[in-house]
Amino acid sequence: MPDKVAYLLRAVNVGGNKVPMAELRTLASDLGATDVATYVNSGNLVCVPPGDPVTFGSALEAGIADRMGVTTDAIPRTAAELRAARKAFPYEVHEEKFCYVWFLAGKPTAKAVKAVEAYDFGEDQITAIGQDLHIRYADGAGRSPVTAPRLLKLCGVPGTGRNLRTVEKLAAMAE
Known part of the structure; x- marks a missing residue:
C-alpha cells in the first residue's frame, strides 16, 4: 500500500485566501488521491497521492489556483518526516x-x-x-x-x- 503524505498549504484561510476544506478534499480526490482527509481549517491535507508526492503537490497547487483562485505552496511531508x-x-x-x-x-x-x-x-x-x-x-x-x-x-x-x-x-x- 502506498504511503500517506501530509500536504501543508501555505497561507490559506487568512487574508482572504479562502480554501474550504471540503473543496480541498474534493480536489485531491479528483486529482486521483485516495484516503483523503483534512485537519483543522488551516490547510492540512493528508492523503495517498497517485504517484510522486512532489508532482501531486504541484498538481494540487495548480488545482487550488484554478478552482479557488488562491496561490499557495503545497509542501509534502511523510509521517516519518513529520x-x-x-x-x-x-x-x-x-x-x-x-x-x-x-x-x-x-x-x-x-x-x-x-x-x-x-x-x-x-x-x-x-x-x-x-x-x-x-x-x-x-x-x-x-x-x-x-x-x-x-x-x-x-x-x-x-x-x-x-x-x-x-x-x-x-x-x-x-x-
Whole structure:
C-alpha cells in the first residue's frame, strides 16, 4: 500500500485566501488521491497521492489556483518526516502552541541558514535543521518578528509553520 503524505498549504484561510476544506478534499480526490482527509481549517491535507508526492503537490497547487483562485505552496511531508522534525525540535517545549516547525519547500543554502540564525528575532529562537526551521516563540506567533515574509526573504525558500501539536496530529493521521 502506498504511503500517506501530509500536504501543508501555505497561507490559506487568512487574508482572504479562502480554501474550504471540503473543496480541498474534493480536489485531491479528483486529482486521483485516495484516503483523503483534512485537519483543522488551516490547510492540512493528508492523503495517498497517485504517484510522486512532489508532482501531486504541484498538481494540487495548480488545482487550488484554478478552482479557488488562491496561490499557495503545497509542501509534502511523510509521517516519518513529520516525526523526525518533531523529535529534532531543539528547544525546551514550554507550551506546544508556542513551539513550531516551519516546513520549507526545499533545503535552504548554507548562506541562507546563517542569515536566518543570525537575524535578531528578539526573544524568539530559531534553528535550521535540514529543510525545516524550528521556532520557539517567547510569547506566541501573533506579535513575533518571525514572520512568513521575513523568513522567505532570509531563506529564499517558501514554507509554512505548524505548532508541535499539529505536527504530532498530522504524523498520526499519515501513519
